[in-house]
Amino acid sequence: MKPVFALLTLLMLGLFILSLVTGPADLSMADSLLAMIWGGDGPVPIVMREIRLPRAILGLAIGGALGLGGAAMQGYLRNPLAEPGLIGVSGMAALGAVLAIQTGMALNAPLALPLSALIGAAAGAGLLILLAGPGGGSVTLILAGIAISALANAGTALVLNLSPNPYAANEIVFWLMGSLADRSMLHVALALPLILLGAVLVCGTARGLDALTLGESAAMSMGVSAVALRWRLIAGLALMIGPATAVAGVIGFVGLVVPHILRPWVGARPSLLLPASALGGAILVLTADIAVRMIVPERDLKLGVLTAIIGAPLFLHLIWKTRSGGRI
Amino acid sequence: MSLLELRELSVIRRNRQVLNDVSLTISEGELVGLIGPNGAGKSTLMEAALGMIPFSGSSSLAAMGTEGRARKAAYLPQSREIAWPVSVEDLISLGRLPWPGGGYRAEDRDAIESAITRMELQPFRHRTALRLSGGEQARVLIARALAQQTPLIVADEPVAGLDPAQQLACLRLFRQLAQEGRGLLVSLHDLGLAVRFCDRLVLLAGGTVLADGDPRHVLRDEMVQNAFGITLRHVETPDGPTVLPV
Numbered sequence: 001m002k003p004v005f006a007l008l009t010l011l012m013l014g015l016f017i018l019s020l021v022t023g024p025a026d027l028s029m030a031d032s033l034l035a036m037i038w039g040g041d042g043p044v045p046i047v048m049r050e051i052r053l054p055r056a057i058l059g060l061a062i063g064g065a066l067g068l069g070g071a072a073m074q075g076y077l078r079n080p081l082a083e084p085g086l087i088g089v090s091g092m093a094a095l096g097a098v099l100a101i102q103t104g105m106a107l108n109a110p111l112a113l114p115l116s117a118l119i120g121a122a123a124g125a126g127l128l129i130l131l132a133g134p135g136g137g138s139v140t141l142i143l144a145g146i147a148i149s150a151l152a153n154a155g156t157a158l159v160l161n162l163s164p165n166p167y168a169a170n171e172i173v174f175w176l177m178g179s180l181a182d183r184s185m186l187h188v189a190l191a192l193p194l195i196l197l198g199a200v201l202v203c204g205t206a207r208g209l210d211a212l213t214l215g216e217s218a219a220m221s222m223g224v225s226a227v228a229l230r231w232r233l234i235a236g237l238a239l240m241i242g243p244a245t246a247v248a249g250v251i252g253f254v255g256l257v258v259p260h261i262l263r264p265w266v267g268a269r270p271s272l273l274l275p276a277s278a279l280g281g282a283i284l285v286l287t288a289d290i291a292v293r294m295i296v297p298e299r300d301l302k303l304g305v306l307t308a309i310i311g312a313p314l315f316l317h318l319i320w321k322t323r324s325g326g327r328i
Numbered sequence: 329m330s331l332l333e334l335r336e337l338s339v340i341r342r343n344r345q346v347l348n349d350v351s352l353t354i355s356e357g358e359l360v361g362l363i364g365p366n367g368a369g370k371s372t373l374m375e376a377a378l379g380m381i382p383f384s385g386s387s388s389l390a391a392m393g394t395e396g397r398a399r400k401a402a403y404l405p406q407s408r409e410i411a412w413p414v415s416v417e418d419l420i421s422l423g424r425l426p427w428p429g430g431g432y433r434a435e436d437r438d439a440i441e442s443a444i445t446r447m448e449l450q451p452f453r454h455r456t457a458l459r460l461s462g463g464e465q466a467r468v469l470i471a472r473a474l475a476q477q478t479p480l481i482v483a484d485e486p487v488a489g490l491d492p493a494q495q496l497a498c499l500r501l502f503r504q505l506a507q508e509g510r511g512l513l514v515s516l517h518d519l520g521l522a523v524r525f526c527d528r529l530v531l532l533a534g535g536t537v538l539a540d541g542d543p544r545h546v547l548r549d550e551m552v553q554n555a556f557g558i559t560l561r562h563v564e565t566p567d568g569p570t571v572l573p574v
Contacts, residue, residue, distance in 0.1 A: 078409075078411035078412070207425055210422060210425070211422055211425055212411070213410065213411045213412050213414055213419070213422070214409060214410065214411075214419070214422065214469070214472070215405060215407060215409035215411070217375065217380060217403065217405040217407075218403065218404075218405050218409070220378075220380050220394075221378055221380070221398060221401070221402065221403030221405075221482075222398050222422060222423070222425045222426055222476065223394050223395040223397070223398030223399075223425055223426035224394070224425070225394050267414065267415070267418075268412035268413050268414050269412070269414050269418055270412070
């Protein structure tokens, strides 16, 4: 195993622990970790187990899903500008969540919002399968994804447009910015199994994505079934990205930038980039989620805003690199 | 022994008959040149034979499972696509994907090393394939097909875009591979090279096989006039017969 994988794993574990010990409650690191493991009386175990642990687990899982999904999409489409949101599932999940807020369902039941978002994601995945079909190529998949995203964005805009009062609109806008604050173990139980299942499916495409480096025809001649690869990828991405968006909102740029950052270190071979990007995505989201709690703890800085702030300069770097004749 | 048998293979694309009842056999030790004008159906014939596109009729390869087929035939597509800056060695190792273990067993390493040595790629093995010249990239891709260790190699215009020295080197290698017992189906536009190097030529025009057999017999004046609308001057050289389009 390359040393960079060991380094990424250590960094991720370190940030996971740092995420556990970061928060407005003034707790010492040792006490809080011990209280989380051994429990006990008082508010500390509750803070650790009910507030910080789900937040850290979700940061790790969602970041990993976004990083893995980004690397898989870039590998499948052989395009370094691809990202997991391209298939439209996250847009549809957001629409589902926005509808739950608009209709007031989100207030009545704690899981109404993520469940509604999951239904939206499932509808998005179904629509994608219907539009892209088993025989369609990668261009059809992108077009179908763009169409679904446009539809979902239009639906979200319509809901915002028709929102009954500024408070509902405000809540929708804030939810869309993405956050891991105030998530519970219920959110973890809802999203984590699906994300793990999706990750297993996506990891199973690694050899096929390697072969796709030489184009679709060459990959097929090397024993890769284009149809099986495509289904596995679509199902895996939908299972990861749908639940990730359902519980955390829209967290952009992670799936796009993480493979770019890691390619010089682990190489461009998709089978190496997939696990590296999962680790890198988890690192980026955990870091950003720690940062939102530290930069302005008194204001609710949204996670998606921070990842976008981190992601934008990387694009400036890519522009600079391509203008100097390099490859992105 | 036959490595590929096509029986009455037909392909219809967008309501157009691209291939019409093509029957063809490739045997061990045979270098078969597939010639014909642009749009004759050469690439379609190769893709259908390998089971990559729907067809009617039968192909002995397409009838196998995906992995089984990949252990019988390696394919070099017309487009030399390399999507990512991957090292030469990594690209060549992709040829081991159809085999159990997918590139990590001792026999996989031997196959990869043998392909690197045969294509004289040792100096480049750790370099990024995208930084190599077109000719060097073509050698890398042929090495990938060799690493697949299949009895049959199907190559779609493998010498297109190569300089004359590289074209000769490529076809000499194919000749050697045929002498070692492999079967090769290679589409070519250069009829002079096709006559010089191939054991047999298959002339395809309008999706139909016009002629199949000895190169000089296939490239008869009326056949060439019919398929390409040109005439050929047959020339004897110290290296054997060749033809010049006039």
